[in-house]
Amino acid sequence: MSRDHYSRRPLIDQVHNNFDLDVSDEEEGFYAVDDGDYLLHPKWRAMITRTSNRIPRRLQRYLVIYAFASIVLLISWRLYIGPQYAAHQAELAVFDAAAQKEVPSSATPGFKDMLQVKDLETKYLPKGDGRLVAVGDVHGCKKELEALLKKVGFQEDKDHLVLTGDMISKGPDSPGVVTLADKLGASCVRGNHEDKVLLSIQEAAEYHDTTIPRPDVDSVDPVPYDVEDKDVSYKNPKLLKLAKSFTQPQLSYLQSCPVILRVGNIGSLHNVAVVHAGLVPNVSLEQQDPFQVMNMRTIDLETLLPSETRAHTPWEKYWNHQQKNKPETEQSTVIYGHDRKRGKNIQKFSMGLDSGCVSGGRLTAMVIKEGGRHSFLHVKCKGYVD
Amino acid sequence: MYIRYVLVALVVGAWALPSPPTVDRPDDKRMGGDAPTVFNPDGTRAPSSHQKIETTPGSPGGSKKSIGNAIKWKGPAEKYFHESTFNGHYDGRFADRTLPAESRNEHLRALVRTYLATMHALGAETWIMHGSLLGWWWNRRIMPWDSDIDVQVSERALAFLAAHHNMSVHAFQDVSWLGGVDMGGQGVSMEKNNHDEDVDAIVGKRKYLLEINPNWKNASYADKYNVIDGRWIDMKTGLYIDITSVRWNQSSPVPGTLYCKDRHHYLSRQIFPLRTSEFEGVPAKIPYAYQELLAEEYGTKSLVQTVYRKEGHVFDKEKMEWVAMTRPGQYGEGHYKKTEKAKKKAAGTKNQSPNSNARDEGKEVRLKPKDGRGGQYLMGNAESVMTVVWRLFVGV
Numbered sequence: 001m002s003r004d005h006y007s008r009r010p011l012i013d014q015v016h017n018n019f020d021l022d023v024s025d026e027e028e029g030f031y032a033v034d035d036g037d038y039l040l041h042p043k044w045r046a047m048i049t050r051t052s053n054r055i056p057r058r059l060q061r062y063l064v065i066y067a068f069a070s071i072v073l074l075i076s077w078r079l080y081i082g083p084q085y086a087a088h089q090a091e092l093a094v095f096d097a098a099a100q101k102e103v104p105s106s107a108t109p110g111f112k113d114m115l116q117v118k119d120l121e122t123k124y125l126p127k128g129d130g131r132l133v134a135v136g137d138v139h140g141c142k143k144e145l146e147a148l149l150k151k152v153g154f155q156e157d158k159d160h161l162v163l164t165g166d167m168i169s170k171g172p173d174s175p176g177v178v179t180l181a182d183k184l185g186a187s188c189v190r191g192n193h194e195d196k197v198l199l200s201i202q203e204a205a206e207y208h209d210t211t212i213p214r215p216d217v218d219s220v221d222p223v224p225y226d227v228e229d230k231d232v233s234y235k236n237p238k239l240l241k242l243a244k245s246f247t248q249p250q251l252s253y254l255q256s257c258p259v260i261l262r263v264g265n266i267g268s269l270h271n272v273a274v275v276h277a278g279l280v281p282n283v284s285l286e287q288q289d290p291f292q293v294m295n296m297r298t299i300d301l302e303t304l305l306p307s308e309t310r311a312h313t314p315w316e317k318y319w320n321h322q323q324k325n326k327p328e329t330e331q332s333t334v335i336y337g338h339d340r341k342r343g344k345n346i347q348k349f350s351m352g353l354d355s356g357c358v359s360g361g362r363l364t365a366m367v368i369k370e371g372g373r374h375s376f377l378h379v380k381c382k383g384y385v386d
Numbered sequence: 387m388y389i390r391y392v393l394v395a396l397v398v399g400a401w402a403l404p405s406p407p408t409v410d411r412p413d414d415k416r417m418g419g420d421a422p423t424v425f426n427p428d429g430t431r432a433p434s435s436h437q438k439i440e441t442t443p444g445s446p447g448g449s450k451k452s453i454g455n456a457i458k459w460k461g462p463a464e465k466y467f468h469e470s471t472f473n474g475h476y477d478g479r480f481a482d483r484t485l486p487a488e489s490r491n492e493h494l495r496a497l498v499r500t501y502l503a504t505m506h507a508l509g510a511e512t513w514i515m516h517g518s519l520l521g522w523w524w525n526r527r528i529m530p531w532d533s534d535i536d537v538q539v540s541e542r543a544l545a546f547l548a549a550h551h552n553m554s555v556h557a558f559q560d561v562s563w564l565g566g567v568d569m570g571g572q573g574v575s576m577e578k579n580n581h582d583e584d585v586d587a588i589v590g591k592r593k594y595l596l597e598i599n600p601n602w603k604n605a606s607y608a609d610k611y612n613v614i615d616g617r618w619i620d621m622k623t624g625l626y627i628d629i630t631s632v633r634w635n636q637s638s639p640v641p642g643t644l645y646c647k648d649r650h651h652y653l654s655r656q657i658f659p660l661r662t663s664e665f666e667g668v669p670a671k672i673p674y675a676y677q678e679l680l681a682e683e684y685g686t687k688s689l690v691q692t693v694y695r696k697e698g699h700v701f702d703k704e705k706m707e708w709v710a711m712t713r714p715g716q717y718g719e720g721h722y723k724k725t726e727k728a729k730k731k732a733a734g735t736k737n738q739s740p741n742s743n744a745r746d747e748g749k750e751v752r753l754k755p756k757d758g759r760g761g762q763y764l765m766g767n768a769e770s771v772m773t774v775v776w777r778l779f780v781g782v
């Protein structure tokens with residue numbers, strides 16, 4: 001039917017009474033496929049059909065799946081992996097740049113009555129069934145320490161115990177822990193709490209009394225003192241109370257703890273050192289700043305100065321990065337505590353063992369066997385402080 | 387201990403100061419004789435007019451000087467300690483000239499050694515601070531460009547000194563008494579180069595005056611002319627150590643806040659408990675968190691930067707001491723400018739971290755890893771999708 005055929009007729013002829021507009025699904029036309037001839041020219045359509053007919057159906061399906069998968073990948077890359085990867089690369093670049101810098105060349109602060117480095121006697125190195133047991137910050141939790149040693153199956157004659165500092169203060173029985181450590185012949189390192197207690201005792205001995213409020217044991221988050229009760233708060237702070245609770249043998253045990261315990265070479269762990277807080281890579285143990293060895297949490301990669309704050313890069317990140325680039329004989333593993341907030345933190349070259357026992361966390365032990373094979377055991381703690 | 391050095395205590399009122407001293411002046415041949423010579427009184431109100439010093443340069447055998455009767459205060463009458471009019475680092479009663487930089491350093495070292503050793507012997511709690519603490523950080527010595535020594539005492543120690551040792555004059559016959567502190571064989575002690583014979587010679591000849599400001603009991607900031615609580619004065623050269631007391635700020639909401647009248651303030655935990663170390667070869671107390679205090683006051687750069695251009699000194703790692711630069715720009719001309727540039731550059735570029743290293747003498751810091759890829763991923767649209775896909779399959 002051509003256009004002309006209709007046009008020759010008057011319009012009135014097209015009027016009809018049949019207004020039934022219902023479309024019945026029983027009619028064949030209802031199911032007619034919309035060819036979409038208004039989208040693609042039939043010629044093109046034919047071409048596509050010809051081509052796609054040659055490609056097996058299965059392949060076509062795969063193509064769709066591949067396309068979908070790559071879109072997912074692309075999106076996740078753009079949103080998540082990419083930025084992370086970039087951050088990682090940028091961090092490596094910063095580490096590499098930091099490694100090129102000279103380490104600070106000022107003199108190492110040297111202090112009276114403070115051992116910088118002590119070597120662990122070779123007879124204590126793990127050998128045969130003899131193991132080395134390193135325990136994180138005990139903080140006066142004697143019961144938990146005893147329970148942990150029982151769980152480890154500690155044998156006094158074969159195994160050797162090493163405490164990573166902060167064995168005292170906060171918890172219920174600081175003197176008891178010192179006595180136990182002394183009895184077991186345990187090695188120890190000087191933590192920031194031991195440092196403060198020992199210094200305070202020395203100060204009190206030299207100057208008898210003070211007019212200035214002395215910092216408390218945990219002065220990082222100090223407890224506000226009651227102004228009405230200021231007499232108590234500064235003349236007899238918790239720190240001095242704690243200091244007074246120790247007997248002379250206990251104090252001399254604490255005094256014998258070095259800032260750094262050089263354990264020596266243990267197989268796959270290479271050179272092992274025990275400290276309380278951390279170490280700066282590429283600086284000899286003798287030249288480490290003792291205050292920072294007992295207090296550091298982060299390291300400023302611009303100056304390579306460690307810091308107790310959390311404002312910079314975690315020191316152990318930089319430490320691990322630096323160890324990887326070293327020949328095996330120079331690689332060194334640090335066993336440490338101190339960082340309760342970050343908790344147990346095990347990396348290839350750094351073993352953070354403080355899992356917050358005194359505040360209701362766990363007391364963690366690292367059990368090192370001959371050749372450097374090691375495992376971690378822990379007991380739950382009661383929680384004595386918040 | 388007391389017997390080993392002579393301690394002469396003189397009554398405050400009866401002690402006549404040589405003012406104006408005309409005979410007992412230091413007669414050091416090394417010093418230039420043309421410095422102005424004006425002396426300050428110790429108590430009497432001076433006439434307000436200020437007479438110029440007459441000097442007659444060019445006369446044979448050095449310049450002659452004639453001192454008029456007019457004496458000038460420095461500062462108002464409420465002020466107890468009066469510095470010389472020619473230089474704030476000298477006590478006008480004992481000095482008529484500044485010392486040349488090189489001998490000043492020796493005299494300062496003699497001062498600090500005698501001061502620390504004496505306080506140690508007296509059991510007065512004192513510790514080093516500020517510039518001296520920075521010197522201790524680097525090599526346990528005074529920095530060569532230092533013009534003064536900074537020490538602090540506890541309020542109790544100040545009360546003790548005021549009550550029992552004010553206006554005491556100290557002389558040291560046996561110089562070896564100043565000796566080093568017993569570091570228990572553990573501290574990484576410096577070579578004994580801290581014992582300079584020149585310094586010992588100075589110590590042997592000198593008398594030192596310990597003078598406490600009677601206004602020490604006034605703990606208020608308002609007493610702004612007496613922020614210095616005491617002085618340890620070399621009675622020949624007029625050089626002195628300012629002694630300031632750390633006081634407890636009981637009205638502060640932060641517990642354990644301390645302050646000095648010179649408006650420095652600290653937290654108790656930064657200073658106490660004190661540590662025992664060594665400074666200029668004598669026992670010295672060091673604040674507990676020494677690094678934190680130094681970083682607060684001078685910035686972390688001051689703890690690592692081995693080139694100190696402002697004073698023209700470089701830290702020699704072999705000798706462990708600050709040595710003067712032999713010529714300007716010896717350690718990298720425009721060193722600071724370069725690092726500043728690098729900083730700006732780093733701040734401008736998106737993915738670079740501000741890594742300008744002030745210590746490696748202007749060397750550009752390499753920010754890209756060696757293989758040249760990665761580290762530069764941009765989240766913007768700068769990169770085409772193809773590049774990203776390429777990186778995805780090849781790069782990772």
